[in-house]
Amino acid sequence: MKKRFSLVGFMVLCVAAAGFITLAFFIGSWTGSSGKVSVTGAFAAVPAAITGTASNIEYKVSVPSTDATLAGVTVDFSSPSKYVTFNPASGSVTTDSDGVARIEIVAKANAPTWITTTTIEAACTIGNVKMSGKTEPLSLKAG
Structure with missing residues (x-):
């Protein structure tokens, strides 16, 4: 065999x-x-001054060098000044379909005249990546 x-x-x-x-x-x-994909965040619209009248601040989350934007990202807005309020009061908003997080900001009526500027910070986390940005000092005028 x-x-x-x-x-x-x-x-x-x-x-x-x-x-x-x-x-x-x-x-x-x-x-x-x-x-890997890079993600950036930047302020898209900032008012000239924070006053007693509500104005919008916008923070855009996107992929640089593309038209891609990131919807559904929670962005937390904050300010070191206790004379600034946000709407919603939590300071947290979600980016829309254009990747823009938009929040209303107002100066409180009892803001003292000697406080003339403040900054606004926006922070978000995408996966394990934390991003944040801070505005230049903005004029603060009592409402």
């Missing part, structure tokens, strides 16, 4: 095939997961 294949030859063939399958999977995974 003739043998058509040897046991040793069969084992070598199996090991080689397993190696090629593993190599093909590694190469496929490597090329499929390479590259």
